[in-house]
Amino acid sequence: MDRSSGRRWVVLALLWGAVLAIAWMALERSTSTALWARVVRDGLLYLVGPAALARLYGRRLGWRVDRRALRNTVLLALFVLPFYLVGSSLPTVRAYYPMWSVAPTVSSFVPHAVGQFVVVLAAETYFRGLLCVGVREVGFKSVFISPVVYALQHASKPPIELLLSGPTDVLFGAVDYRSRSILPSVVAHGFGLTLLDWLVLHPPLLAPERVAGWLRWLPIPV
Helix, strand or coil: CCHHHHHHHHHHHHHHHHHHHHHHHHHHHHCCCCHHHHHHHHHHHHHHHHHHHHHHHCCCCCCCCCHHHHHHHHHHHHHHHHHHHHHCCCHHHHHHCCCCCCCCCHHHHHHHHHHHHHHHHHHHHHHHHHCCHHHHHHCHHHHHCCHHHHHHCCCCCCHHHHHHHHHHHHHHHHHHHHHCCCHHHHHHHHHHHHHHHHHHCCCCCCCHHHHHHHCCCCCCCC
16 A cells, blocks of 8 residues: 555544544443443444455454564553453542442343443544554554544543543553554453453452541542
8 A cells, every 4th residue: 555545544533533432422421331232233333334444445453363462562561451350449549430220130230241341342443443553554653543542432430430541541552553454452451341340349359548647649539
């Protein structure tokens, strides 16, 4: 692919990404917030939308698995694991999660986890696929394209999560960029969120007061 066609693809991908983000935010205010409604909305906008564009123009969004991707998936998952473990004990996190009503039983939690994983897959396809791995032509700076939109769409989350959303987006994007695959962020985000929900549904691993004390230097409620 020549340089001019690469530039055209980048512009097209970013414009399409902007359209999808605007549509997502508009529908968020006017449609049901139930999990399966979210699965349909995010699946259409953030999964099918980018995939259709990539298929039409013969591009890749990082849906690949190889040795490098697997190695980086394990490393990223291990890196973020302590954040989920500690975060599950924070009062503001425990008050917010799970985002959708679910009971700590297999019959209730498994469908919840499957639906939520589809939402995560869609999000990663959009943020890390279309807006990062998919526009590699711009170089490593592609990892800085989506953090603003990512943070805006996390504005209703607990303050500590909002604070970390930008750096997390950059980290996930950097790992996926180096991997040429969105597998690392899909696994770290998807299974991490599932673990977080399961932990919040049970007594905290650490005393919430102790964890809050560790982070009292932060200028936000935890």
